[in-house]
Amino acid sequence: MNYIYKLNTIKRGYMQNLLLYIKNNLTPTLAQILLQALKNSNNEKFFTFVLENIETICTWLNSNKFRDRYLSTKHPYPPLINPNFIEIDSSRHCAELAWDLNLPLPKHYKFIYISPHGVGAAAFLRYLNQCCDVTCFASWVLPPDSKERYCINYMCLNDNTIAQYAINISEINLPYFDKYLSLLDFNSKIICGVRDPIGLLKHSWGRDWSKVLRNYPPEFNLTYDWRYYINYLTHQNHKIKIDINELQQGVFIISYLLKYFNKDNVYYLDMEEIRQSKAFDTMNLLAI
Known part of the structure; x- marks a missing residue:
């Protein structure tokens, strides 16, 4: 004592x-x-x-x-x-x-990928990680905390084993998110995923977000219990929840985010451009 x-x-x-x-x-x-x-x-x-x-x-x-x-x-x-x-x-x-100490993140990330939910981010991130050797974590699988995301980015950007790194932003409802954005480079290169508004709403309106992670075994045989798949495809709550605030936090986020960056450095990527028939040409164009 x-x-x-x-x-x-x-x-x-x-x-x-x-x-x-x-x-x-x-x-x-x-x-x-x-x-x-x-x-x-x-x-x-x-x-x-x-x-x-x-x-x-x-x-x-x-x-x-x-x-x-x-x-x-x-x-x-x-x-x-x-x-x-x-x-x-x-x-x-x-x-x-x-x-x-409010230190800005090291600037040598390739770009920031802004992806409102519903613009094909999962597909684009798979192209980056598996085909382009660019490490870019999907933001929706990261901790819902700005400090934690900053620390992950900071450690990766100072890791000599990671040759190319990019940052994904898909939601804005995080504690201290204003600070997180303020510690990013204003002149960062931005790839901004877009999609027609009706398509965005069809993807996100009333969605059961608990189903984002596929919590079932990826491999199966004839003895596999098919009900795992059925349960994954079924809403936990059959009453659809309509929440405008939720849409503003994860879907209609572009105007809020672009206040923190130089709009001259923004490339808008339409979801149609990463469909199977166009994806290869699109990735080649982005690589130039």
Whole structure:
């Protein structure tokens, strides 16, 4: 008990010294940026990093480069340390620290694939992963959390065994998604999947999304219980749920997402262009 009390006392002492240093070396605006990042994090290693590198952090926040690139443009999540001068690796530790420091994702991903549900994303991602040697995880199988998705992308982009990497976005109803999007490069190349609105609604309106994952064995023989397949094709709830908000979070998402990117770098890919008869020519065109 005494040990815990002493430890907490030491931590309070460090925090008091940190706050005093921030007060003496940062303007109220810059101090608020750092303090907000500390408030938003529950990562003790991040607190330790800030304590050990507070001079470097304050020097960066006071720099002309930070002022011109982030402060004057009112960037919502400016990096707390110069992203060009920090040693990084593909570890989980570095990924979580990078998120807390508001470091932008490394820019060497090939492109971002925006795919509202219903535009043939599963087929296009299969082309990328199995035919084009481009690693791109379907967003709907990733954890429904912005930090987790950032960390996965960060680790993959710093993994030397992954030669080509792309990022998929198919839904926007994630915690801290504004931060996630703000840490992507504004000038990223964008492939945006589209489809006629009626086709989108036919695919998504009242859909039982619990059936997205195929939870049945892919191989079978004459002894296989066919009811596994029938159960997969049957709605769990026969009463169709009509939810406009759900459609806005996973189907009609393009206008929301494109606010974060340079529209001059967007290529719109109609679902009709990746059908069997056109897919090869389409992929060749995209590769140019």
